Amino acid sequence: MQTTTEQPTTEPAALDSLLASARRAEAWAKEPFLWEGEDPVVSLAPGTSRRRALDEALGEITGGHRQPSAQWRTRFGLMLGLERVLSEDLPRLASGTELRRHQVDALAGMLTELIAANEESSGPNGNGNGEDVAELEEEDEEEPGEEDDELEAGYVGEDPGAVRRFRFRHPTASGKTIAAAGFVEAAGSLGVLILTHRRLLVSQFTRDLTAEGYGDRLVPVVERGRTPPSASPLTIQTYAWFARHAGDIERSAYQLVICDEAHTALGEKTSAAIRSFPEPLYIGMTATEQLIAKQVSDVFPASVDDLPLADAARRGLIAPLRCLRVPPAAAISSVPIVGGDFEERALAAALDHQALNQAAASLYRDRFDTTPGIVYAAGVEHAYNLAQEFRAVGLKAEAVSGKTPPLRLAETLAAYERGEINVLINAMLLAEGWNSPRATVCMHLAPTASRRVYQQRIGRIMRIHPRKEAGIVLDFTPKSATHNERVVSLHSLLDSDFYREGARVTPAP
CATH class of the missing domain: 3.40.50.300 (P-loop containing nucleotide triphosphate hydrolases)
Structure with missing residues (x-):
């Protein structure tokens, strides 16, 4: 047996009134309620979100509101704007x-x-x-950029x-x-x-x-x-x-x-x-x-x-990533993990030695030369010590930290963009938010046990740039390291099993 679908019908006078109301509300709300080619009987049918926005808009207009209330804008303003x-x-x-x-x-x-x-x-x-x-009770202002490290217990209120x-x-x-x-x-x-x-x-x-x-x-x-x-x-x-x-x-x-x-x-x-x-x-x-x-x-x-990151790589939204592994020269097995990552002072005590810093500088020079990159150190003092050794081997390197005066920081980052500096060394200042498409090498001199921190670090080299074929991640971990190691690596982050030196780890676009 055939069935028929009933279409809503509206008398011409009622339709004209509906259209006039939509135009009136649009002028008031600064957002359209109808789009060209739409059937107002369908788009503004009772019970639809747009009809509710229209009805409440007309109610506020009738009530003397010259512009939408904050409540109306919260409930309907973004919805209509997204539709636009x-x-x-x-x-x-x-x-x-x-x-x-x-x-x-x-x-x-x-x-x-x-x-x-x-x-x-x-x-x-x-x-x-x-x-x-x-x-909230007044509390001392935090230093700009400091995270609110004290995590709340499970909220139940x-x-x-x-x-x-x-x-x-x-x-x-x-x-x-x-x-x-x-x-x-x-x-x-x-x-x-x-x-x-x-x-x-x-x-x-x-x-x-x-x-x-x-x-x-x-x-x-x-x-x-x-x-x-x-x-x-x-x-x-x-x-x-x-x-x-x-x-x-x-x-x-x-x-x-x-x-x-x-x-x-x-x-x-x-x-x-x-x-x-x-x-x-x-x-x-x-x-x-x-x-x-x-x-x-x-x-x-x-x-x-x-x-997911892998899907972004397949779509060509981010630069591909290649990986190099270097066996660590310092043992960090005794460095405790506190709050999800290696304790900074203990890690710096294990890593911040002149011979290791000189070796890191020579490694970067020999492998990457003038390729722009970012180096992650185990604390502020370690970053400045590394910068000294990098410059000693002829690299254009600077260290930055939360202690760097804002004007000096801005000038340093601008110099990096202009190519006057090729290596930026920091502890965590540039792990999130900072953007520089020319950054190509990510050197994890200070390893991390946090997948979140690792992902944010490598994000600094994942921006696409015409002169960048791929970002290069340098992990200080044994070449045979498994995903069970305390130190996060590119392969453990992406759950990639097979390491081949210099090979692409992210999926091809």
Whole structure:
């Protein structure tokens, strides 16, 4: 027996009224409710997310709101903005930069979650009573770039903002900053707060977002009681600042918080600050799901996209990686592992000797010569001692650390980009966030027992550059080392069994 599918019908007068309401709401919300070629009867059918956005917009307009409330923008603004961006055949930023497939996937995953949330329930999101959480007690400001090392115990209290916190995982060097800019583009009618873990990265985000066409939205933090300079302010700050001042932010100013390197937001103070500011949507970006015993999902429960490193390599999104193994000259079997990695002082005591430093410098010169690279040392003093020996063998090398004055650091990194310096030596300052496509060699003079740290380190050489055929990882580990060793290697990270000197370890595009 044949069956028929009934199509919704609408009287012409009712259809005209619906179209007029959509146009009125679009002018008010600064986001379209209908797209060319769409059937309004279908797209704005009762119960759909867009119809709910329209109905609540008309309710606010009738109630005298000249612009959308913070609650309406949080619930519907990003959803409509994502639909706007993704409606294009080739989604672009304000500058014209095209989003790549995996970046589009992150935006599309977020849109799917927001549509589902708005169609499942007509009430506001939240799993608590929605009351303001008490402000954080004032604490001493952390040094810029320091992680909140004190991990919170399993959180068991009310968390009204948990349903508005999402995450996506893309490998280092695959373009998470451009993905973040995609969310900024979609949040054209929202206030956006971007959090990152180093002052250096605040400057980098500012520079990159300005280059992508969003510089006119950049403003300092909107403090409590102040009126935002526009409906869509864009502010960039550190987690350390946020952990101290979350209670001082004007809560109606920001509807979207983007958390860069979200695994660094899992510490007790930072995660408590996030929970104390539950009203906005949160998007956590990370290359790793874990920080020691904590998972990114503990703070950012819902995943909207996940791109494994091997898949990124197959797609040609990152530079291929080759590996060289050098038998270690120093024994570190007695160095304890504390908090998931080798204890820094004990590791430095084992490695920071003039003869070893000279041997490392000669090895780099003989194998790589002027090839640009980055060297990881066992602490600040070790980094400066290594730099001295590298320069002694004729290499253009400099050491940087958290103690390097900001102006000096900026000048050194700029000199590296210009080719006036070829080797940067550091302990952990440049393990996350810093970008330099010309960096080709990653030398692990200080081994690590942390898969997270290792992955962040090699991410510095995974950016594609016209003159770089592949990134080269130098592991100080026996050539016959297995995945059970305490020291992480490129092969153990990627679960690759067979080592061949200089061979590609990541999959071919």
